[in-house]
Amino acid sequence: MSIQRQNKIHTWVVRTLMTMVLIVALCTFYFFMIQSSFGLNVSNSREAKKDLIVISCYPGANNPWKTDIIKSVADTIMRKKLELRNYVLTIPYNNTFLYKKGVYNQDDHDFCFVTKNNIKILHPKVLEGSLDFVNKVSREKFRMRNPEYITAQNDTTIKNKPKKFIDTTFIAIKCGAIIPRSVADEVFGKDMPAVGRTLRWCDRTNYHSEQVVCVYEDFPKYTGIANNIYLSTNDDILQLVEYDMLKYIFDLEDNSHLTLERIKHTIDKYLDELPSKSEYVEVGVSNPNNYDAKEDSIVKKNDTEISFFMLSSQRPAQFIVYHLYDENNMYDNFGWFNKNNSINFIMLAMIIVFMAVICLVNITMTTVPLEMKNLNIRMVIGTSKRYVWMCQTARYMFMAFVAFMLAMFIIGYVDSGKQLGQYMCTSMSIEDNKVMVWITLLVALSIGALCGLCAAWYSTSMPMDRVLKAKVGMDRKMRKVRNWMLSVQFFMALYPLCRLISKSINTIANEMLTHNYELDKHQTTNVFFGISCMFIIFVTLFCMIMQQNRYMYRSIAIRKALGTTNVELAIMNIKHYVKLLFKSSVMYYIVAEIILFFYMASAIDYALYFGWSDYLSIHVAKHSFLTDMMLLSVSFIIITAIIVISVVLHSINTNDKNLSNALKTE
Amino acid sequence: MIKLYNIRKVFHSKTSETVSLQDICLTVEQGEFVAIMGPSGSGKTTLLNILGLIDRPTEGKYILDGEDTDGFSDYQMTIFRRKKLGFIFQAFNLIDELTVYENVELPLKLLNYPANERKELVTEALRRMEVSHRAENYPNELSGGQQQRVAFARAIISKPKLILADEPTGNLDSKNGLEAMQILSELHKEGATIVMVTHNQRDAAYADRIINLFDGRIIEVK
Numbered sequence: 001m002s003i004q005r006q007n008k009i010h011t012w013v014v015r016t017l018m019t020m021v022l023i024v025a026l027c028t029f030y031f032f033m034i035q036s037s038f039g040l041n042v043s044n045s046r047e048a049k050k051d052l053i054v055i056s057c058y059p060g061a062n063n064p065w066k067t068d069i070i071k072s073v074a075d076t077i078m079r080k081k082l083e084l085r086n087y088v089l090t091i092p093y094n095n096t097f098l099y100k101k102g103v104y105n106q107d108d109h110d111f112c113f114v115t116k117n118n119i120k121i122l123h124p125k126v127l128e129g130s131l132d133f134v135n136k137v138s139r140e141k142f143r144m145r146n147p148e149y150i151t152a153q154n155d156t157t158i159k160n161k162p163k164k165f166i167d168t169t170f171i172a173i174k175c176g177a178i179i180p181r182s183v184a185d186e187v188f189g190k191d192m193p194a195v196g197r198t199l200r201w202c203d204r205t206n207y208h209s210e211q212v213v214c215v216y217e218d219f220p221k222y223t224g225i226a227n228n229i230y231l232s233t234n235d236d237i238l239q240l241v242e243y244d245m246l247k248y249i250f251d252l253e254d255n256s257h258l259t260l261e262r263i264k265h266t267i268d269k270y271l272d273e274l275p276s277k278s279e280y281v282e283v284g285v286s287n288p289n290n291y292d293a294k295e296d297s298i299v300k301k302n303d304t305e306i307s308f309f310m311l312s313s314q315r316p317a318q319f320i321v322y323h324l325y326d327e328n329n330m331y332d333n334f335g336w337f338n339k340n341n342s343i344n345f346i347m348l349a350m351i352i353v354f355m356a357v358i359c360l361v362n363i364t365m366t367t368v369p370l371e372m373k374n375l376n377i378r379m380v381i382g383t384s385k386r387y388v389w390m391c392q393t394a395r396y397m398f399m400a401f402v403a404f405m406l407a408m409f410i411i412g413y414v415d416s417g418k419q420l421g422q423y424m425c426t427s428m429s430i431e432d433n434k435v436m437v438w439i440t441l442l443v444a445l446s447i448g449a450l451c452g453l454c455a456a457w458y459s460t461s462m463p464m465d466r467v468l469k470a471k472v473g474m475d476r477k478m479r480k481v482r483n484w485m486l487s488v489q490f491f492m493a494l495y496p497l498c499r500l501i502s503k504s505i506n507t508i509a510n511e512m513l514t515h516n517y518e519l520d521k522h523q524t525t526n527v528f529f530g531i532s533c534m535f536i537i538f539v540t541l542f543c544m545i546m547q548q549n550r551y552m553y554r555s556i557a558i559r560k561a562l563g564t565t566n567v568e569l570a571i572m573n574i575k576h577y578v579k580l581l582f583k584s585s586v587m588y589y590i591v592a593e594i595i596l597f598f599y600m601a602s603a604i605d606y607a608l609y610f611g612w613s614d615y616l617s618i619h620v621a622k623h624s625f626l627t628d629m630m631l632l633s634v635s636f637i638i639i640t641a642i643i644v645i646s647v648v649l650h651s652i653n654t655n656d657k658n659l660s661n662a663l664k665t666e
Numbered sequence: 667m668i669k670l671y672n673i674r675k676v677f678h679s680k681t682s683e684t685v686s687l688q689d690i691c692l693t694v695e696q697g698e699f700v701a702i703m704g705p706s707g708s709g710k711t712t713l714l715n716i717l718g719l720i721d722r723p724t725e726g727k728y729i730l731d732g733e734d735t736d737g738f739s740d741y742q743m744t745i746f747r748r749k750k751l752g753f754i755f756q757a758f759n760l761i762d763e764l765t766v767y768e769n770v771e772l773p774l775k776l777l778n779y780p781a782n783e784r785k786e787l788v789t790e791a792l793r794r795m796e797v798s799h800r801a802e803n804y805p806n807e808l809s810g811g812q813q814q815r816v817a818f819a820r821a822i823i824s825k826p827k828l829i830l831a832d833e834p835t836g837n838l839d840s841k842n843g844l845e846a847m848q849i850l851s852e853l854h855k856e857g858a859t860i861v862m863v864t865h866n867q868r869d870a871a872y873a874d875r876i877i878n879l880f881d882g883r884i885i886e887v888k
Binding site for chain 2: 373374381383385386464465
């Protein structure tokens with residue numbers, strides 16, 4: 001294969017790779033940004049009140065806490081006249097609520113579905129209709145900002161693209177819909193009574209009709225979007241055994257003097273008065289004491305095999321008290337939409353863009369040596385430097401534009417499918433996110449321009465006469481810089497993959513995840529980010545090989561001419577890549593994974609020990625652990641495969657037929 | 667056409683300083699054919715690069731076609747090269763990604779010639795260099811002699827005032843080398859000013875004047 005043909009292939013491969021990297025990066029950027037933009041909008045649209053206080057309750061021992069405890073806490077707070085305007089209990093919904101065996105069903109199942117008999121919505125202020133009509137619990141999934149609707153008599157149909165509006169699919173029984181005021185306003189208009197109207201909605205395949213039976217005041221504003229349901233336990237019948245998490249939100253009077261500290265103090269006092277729900281709990285090395293036990297309650301006990309402590313007077317539950325709108329609080333009630341999550345998403349989007357920039361600049365730089373001579377010939381003949389810079393920049397910007405168009409096409413395609421859309425917080429549609437589309441275009445063009453400028457700068461920075469005589473190339477120092485850049489790029493792609501996503505998202509998942517939709521969203525995010533990172537890793541390594549291939553081409557040929565055998569060359573190559581990849585980046589990755597391994601192992605251990613038999617908690621922990629292990633394995637497979645490919649490529653490049661060419665080519 | 671006054675060129679590296687040209691004073695008249703000779707490292711190519719506005723002297727004054735190039739910006743140098751200079755290289759330096767036709771057409775494009783005029787001129791130049799039949803080929807599909815003919819065509823297409831040739835026969839066999847020199851000679855007869863760097867005594871014989879360089883200094887003018 002002639003050197004010109006090789007160059008041509010190299011250039012095309014590079015262009016294709018660049019376009020693909022940009023497509024993936026732009027899709028991921030768009031995905032994260034629409035999520036975070038929607039989240040921030042929701043977050044910002046909340047009232048800026050600081051007097052909504054949340055009390056989250058967590059199980060405190062292997063003997064799970066009971067509903068009566070949390071209810072007692074609430075009652076205690078109420079009794080103490082803490083200037084409450086309103087309070088609501090929110091329970092993240094998990095399709096099924098677990099009950100004591102035999103309470104509602106006589107068979108062995110320890111769960112039952114929510115029905116009007118065992119649960120009812122209480123505290124939100126009812127604006128229209130009556131809660132007596134309520135026979136179902138509905139959670140809202142606000143998908144359309146400005147839905148178009150047609151009204152014909154009492155029948156309202158949402159038109160435009162059918163989207164999930166109110167998700168009631170999890171309850172099989174036919175019943176009416178309960179909607180918050182914000183939704184009613186959007187759909188039926190402010191002047192129109194919503195109760196009694198028919199709400200039709202579509203889950204992309206089927207139309208459903210619901211009769212609105214109740215409209216309630218959003219409390220707090222937009223809680224409907226947070227996927228929490230408002231309900232209160234019915235004292236006579238409900239004895240909840242297990243929850244993931246239960247929260248009270250207290251709305252304080254405007255002139256309230258109540259502080260977080262006072263509430264905490266009230267709870268502490270109450271809990272101290274309660275008898276311990278368990279006599280003692282073993283605390284060993286692997287299960288450090290996470291409980292607020294008093295020093296004098298610790299009793300040492302010697303066992304034949306292991307020494308451990310016994311705790312007495314252990315609290316039956318843990319309560320975390322915080323301001324609802326405290327944006328720095330990771331227990332923000334709004335889960336997926338909280339400000340921290342949104343900011344996390346923006347950071348992820350930025351990381352992806354940053355990775356794409358490094359990746360693309362690196363790829364671009366591999367083409368520079370191929371184009372450098374031609375560009376300098378043009379300059380000698382009379383092409384101005386300005387023109388060269390302009391052409392290079394325009395070329396890469398055009399490429400970025402093409403990638404942007406393809407990315408938008410892919411997003412449109414994904415949005416039209418019913419599989420992914422339902423796991424998103426908001427619509428992916430281009431029509432609904434016009435501003436984000438423009439931002440994405442701007443990002444794409446900026447990346448293109450940056451790549452073009454880098455390439456142009458590097459191509460025109462050398463003395464023309466030396467370039468024409470092929471006396472310049474990437475010297476040792478520059479190669480070192482490039483290798484560093486590639487390592488950074490490689491590491492930048494790997495690091496967030498194994499740490500940032502696994503840790504931060506799964507932490508959120510473990511803390512906030514309480515139902516399948518949320519899990520699906522997190523998984524979707526993981527998949528999006530994971531694919532991007534893996535792709536960038538692949539491209540990085542590929543371009544690393546291509547670049548190394550070019551620079552090593554001649555030196556390998558000379559070695560071969562001097563009598564180095566193919567096997568020796570292969571060993572040399574392997575050593576080279578091992579040095580380049582494993583030494584600098586992969587070893588660090590392994591260390592990170594080992595840390596992660598122990599982190600996750602202890603998480604599972606923790607969950608099992610303290611009786612979190614809830615399927616999801618374990619599932620999530622296991623899932624992330626397995627995902628990370630899988631990613632680790634896949635990464636190694638990719639790296640190994642790339643090394644093998646590189647060795648083969650080097651061998652092909654320096655076969656005897658090409659040897660003379662290689663020696664002639666500067 | 668060319669006036670050089672006390673030209674000095676020094677290359678700096680981290681550890682050393684290399685004086686490539688020293689005290690070069692030279693005048694080349696319009697329509698003159700000058701050959702620059704000298705052993706490797708004597709500064710021939712450096713001098714040619716300075717003459718071709720590819721490089722700048724460290725010291726001294728260079729007047730080209732009546733204009734002092736000392737204060738020229740990069741852009742002005744580019745425009746000057748575009749309008750008044752033609753280059754012929756030992757390694758031909760044709761652009762790989764362009765066909766023979768496009769290579770020759772390039773200087774005219776830069777000078778904004780209209781398309782039909784470009785076509786006429788390129789066709790004529792290729793015919794004159796006897797490579798018309800290769801117009802649609804890429805440089806790597808041509809022999810060395812043919813590539814150099816294309817390079818000649820590209821150098822003369824815009825009728826430059828000064829043609830700079832850097833060892834034009836260096837990569838050619840004797841037959842092709844002879845033909846190349848005959849072409850240069852013809853161009854000279856037509857009135858072109860030519861400055862040629864060469865190692866070859868036979869090629870230098872075509873010139874009106876031979877300047878010998880040694881260690882960056884002019885030691886002899888024949």
